[in-house]
Amino acid sequence: MRLSRQLGSLPVHVTIIAVVLIWTIPTIATIVNSFRPPALVGSTGWWTAFVPPFVFTLENYEKVLTTNNMGTSFLNSLTIVIPATFIPIAVAAFAAYAFAWMSFPLRNTLFLLLVGLIVVPLQVTLVPVLQAYQSLGLTGTFVAVWLAHTGYGLPFAIYLLRNFFGALPKDLFEAAAIDGAGTLTTFFRLVLPLSVPALASITIFQFLWVWNDLLVALIFLGGNAAVAPLTVTVSNLVNSLGQDWQRLTAAAFISTALPLVVFLTLQRYFVRGILAGSVKG
Amino acid sequence: MIDRIPQVAAALVVPVAALLGYIVVAEWLLGRLPAGARPRIRPWIWIGPALAFVGFFLIAPAIQTIFLSLKDATSTNFIGLDNFVAVLTDSNVHLAIRNNLFWWIAFFTSFVLIDGLVIAVLADRVRYESLAKSLIFLPQAISFVAAGTIWKFIYSYQPPGVEQTGTLNALLVLFGGEPRPWIQDAPLNNLLLIIVGVWAWAGFATVILSASLKGVPVELLEAARLDGASEPMVFREIIFPLLLPTITVVATTLVIFALKAFDVVYVMTNGNFDTEVLANRMYKEMFTVRNYGRASAVAVLLLTGIVPVLIFNLRRFREQEAIR
C-alpha cells in the first residue's frame, strides 16, 4: 500500500529548507575550501572563492589520493567495518528479541545494566582488554577489532532494537502462535521483516561508528602501513605541528563517500506501510 | 588486494553462520526438553552471546575501574576513598560537572531531540524527504578527524583589520561589528562547542525518529485529518504518544552522550577557557598526570551520573508493560 504523499504547507517547507541550509553551511564551507590552494585557505574566507580571481585547484585531492597507502587503508577499513557491523547486529537482534518478548527473572535489571553500559568510556576498557588480548595472542589481528567493536556496539544496538521489537503489536504474535509458529519462525519470518527500518538504522550507525573509529584500531590492530585503516592514514596527513591541515578538507569528503553510499542505499528501507495488512496475513 | 576478499567474506559469513547455527541448534536442543522448562531456559540462550561480549569488553573493565579508583596512582596500594575526596574537591572537576550538567545535558540533548523530531516529522510530508534527511545526516558521516577543521571555517578569529577567515566573524564585521575570539570567550564558548555537537548528532536523532515514525499506522493519521484535526493536534494526540518510547530511547542515549562528551571539547579547546568536561578530565588524569587511581575515580563519577537516567527508563518500562 503506497502512501500518497500529502504536500506540506508553506511553513513546513520554509522550516525544513531553513534548517537544512543552516546545517549545510559548514559542509559547504569545507567543500569550497577543499578546492582552494592551502595558502589561500589559511588567509582568506571560503566565500571569497566566489569572487574573482577564481582560484580553484585539485591539489588537495591529488595529494590525499596519492598519499602512500591510501588504497590499502581503504581496503583495511572495509575489512574492519563489514564484519564489525554485521556481527553486533546479529547478536543484538537475538538479545533484543528476548528482552522484548520473553519473560525471565532479572530481565529488566539486565536490560538496564546494558543501557547503563553505554556510558562506560572507551578509554577505561583499553588496557584490560589489551592485556587480555596479549595473553590470547590476538593483538594486531583483525579478529581483535571485530570482537572489540562488537562488544562496544552491543549496548546501544540492543537498546534500540528492543525498542522497535517491543513496539510490534501483540496480536501479531498471538496470531502467529495460533498458527503454530515456533520461536525461530516468529523471529525470522515475523519480527525481522517487520523491523527493517530499525535494522537499517542500526546498520547505518554501527557502520559509521566503526568506519570513523581511530582509537580502537590503533590500539588493538596497530597503525602500521599494512593494517592501518583510513582514519589513521588521514590523521597522519597532518604533521605533529599541525601543518597541512588543509588536506583534511579533501580527506574528509573522500572518506565520507562510502558511508554516504551506504546511507543512501539503506534509505529505501525507511518506508512506511510495512506493518499495514500484516495482521490479516 | 584480491587476497583480502576471501578473508573479509569469511569474517562475515563464518560468525553470522555460527550465530545462526548456535540459535538453531540451541532451539532444537530446547525442543528435546520438557515443555515447561523451555521458556525458562530459552531467554538465556538468546541473550547469552550478548552477555558474553559485554561482560568481557565492558563489564569486566568497568568493575576493574571501580577497584582501581580505590587504589593509588600506580595501582599498587589500596587507599580507600582518597581519590574521590581529591576529585570531588578539585575545582576543575566542579567546572567539568557544571559544564556537563548545565551545558551538555540540558542544551545538547534538548537541541538535538527537538531538531531531530522537527525534521523527522516535517520531512515525512514533503517529496524531498530523502534529500533533506541526507543533508542533516551528512555531518554524522564526516569523521571527527575533520570536524575540528570544518568548524575552524566558522569560528576562526583574526585580529581587527586583518581579513577574517571565519564565517561568523566575517558576518559580524560585515554588519559593522568587531571580530570576537569565539572559542576562547567563556561562557558562550560552551554553547558554541555544543552547537558543533548538535550539528553532528541531529542526523542520529532524525534517522531513528524517522524510522519510528514510519511505523505509525497511516490509517490513524488519515482518519484524524479527515475528521478535521489540525496538524499540531495530529502531532500532539497521535504521533507524539506513539513516538514516545523511541523518544525515550533517543533522549536517554543523548543524555549519556552528553555525560561522556569528549571529542568536541578535546579537539577544539582541550578543556581550556572554562570548557572542561568530565571525560576530558579523566583523559588528562589517565594519560597526562598518569594517576590511574584518580582517573578511575573520575570514571566512576561518570558511571554514577547515569543512575537517574536508568531510574527514569525503569519507570517508563513499567508504564509500557502495563499498557501492553
Next chain:
Amino acid sequence: MNRLCFMRPVALLIVIGLAIAACSPATTSPSGSPAASGGQLGGTVSVLASWGGAEQDSFLAMVKPFEDQTGVKVQYEGTRDLNAILTTRVQGGNPPDVAGLPGPGQMAQFAKSGKLIDLANVLDMTAMKAQYPDAFIKLAQVDGKQVGIFIKSALKGPIWYNPKQFTAKGYAIPKTWDELSALSKKIADSGTTPWCIGLESGAASGWPGTDWIEDIVLRQSGPDVYDQWWQGKTKWSSPQIKNAFQTWGTIVADPKMVLGGKSAMVATAFGDSGNPMFTNPPKCFLHHQASFITDFFTKANPSLKAGEDFNFFMTPDIDPKYAGSVTGAGDLFGMFKDTPQSRALMKYLTTPAAQAIWVKRGGALSANKQVTDYPDKISADSAKALTAAQVFRFDASDLMPDAMNTAFWKAVLDYVNDPTKLDSILTSLDKVQADSYK
C-alpha cells in the same frame, strides 16, 4: 513449520563459510618473523611516533638506507595522540619496539617505571661522546642510564624579523634586552604593534608562551635557577620566576605591543601568527619562535626567500653574567623492547649519515656535530647556534613532568587573559608542582 527447516540453509552457510575460511590466507600479524636473507638481519621493528605528513616522509627516508642494508622492515605507526597511545600500549603489555617520547619529562616517567631499556650496550658511547654535545647526551639519561637518543632537534629563542623592512625603516638588530625593548617602543611609537604572538595550538595551546618565559628565566636568573626550576625545586611563586612573567608582561600586557592584543594571542594558531610580518604594509616586525617556524612562513607565503624576506637574531642577553644563553629542544626516541632489530635501528639513528638525511630534507636540525650539510644558510646558522652555545639548556617545560607541563601551558593562557591574576596563577602552579614531582 518445523525447526529442522532451518537447519539445512544454516548448515549450508556454515560449510560455505568454513570453506572460504580454509582457503583464505591467515590474518597478518606484524612483528617477529626473523626471515633473514643472504646474511642480512631481516625481521621487523615497530616504531611509534607522532610524526605525520612531511615529517613522516622524512623519517621513512631516514630509515630507508637502514632497511636496505639490514633487510629489517621498519613498521612506522604515527599518531597525534602519542601520550595516550604509548601509555595504553605500554600498560597493556604491547609496547612498540621503539617509540618517540614526547619529551625528557615523559622519558623520565617511563624510565622510572622500568619500561625503557638501557642503551649503554646498544649504542657506541665513545662515538656518541665525540659527536654530540655533552648536554644532549646527559639529557637523554635518567639516573645515570642512557635511555634516549635525539632524532632531531630544534633551536628555541630565535626572534624572526623581515630584513627588507628593517633596512627600509632603519632598525638595528638589538644586542641586549634593553635594546630590544627600546626597539619595540620605537616601533610602537611609529604606529604599528612591534610583536606578533600566537598561542593557539589545539590541546597544547599556550606552549609558545612557555618558550618565552624559559628564555627570560635563563637569561635573567641564570642556568642554576633554571635547573632548580624545571626540577621542581624552585617554586613558581619565587621572585625569579615571577620576575620572568612580569618581564614578559611588559610585552603581552601592553595592548600597543602585540598585534590584536590578548584576543589575537589566544585565538591565533602559532603557525599562522608570524605571517603579518610579510603583509604590505607589515602589521608587526618581530616574532619569537623556534627554528621550525620557517616551514610555516614559506607554506603560507610561497614567494618568500629565506635570508632576504625572513631572518633571525637570537633572543638577546638580559644579564651579562649569563651571556650566550640558548634554549633548544629535540625529538627523543627510546627503546621499549630489546630485539636485535630495535638495537640495530637505535644505533643507526644516531649516526651522522642517518641524521643528515632528515636535515637535508629541511625542517630539522641535528645535534650531531658531524652533520654540517644544511640546505640553507638559516638552518646552518640555527644549527651552529644550537651546538656552539656557551650556556645551553633544554626546553624547561619539556623537562617537567607532563602534568606540570600542561599546567604551565594553561598558566600562560590565563596570564595573557588577565595579567593582574599573576599571583593566583603562580600559586596554583605551585600546587601542581607539589603534586607532580613524585
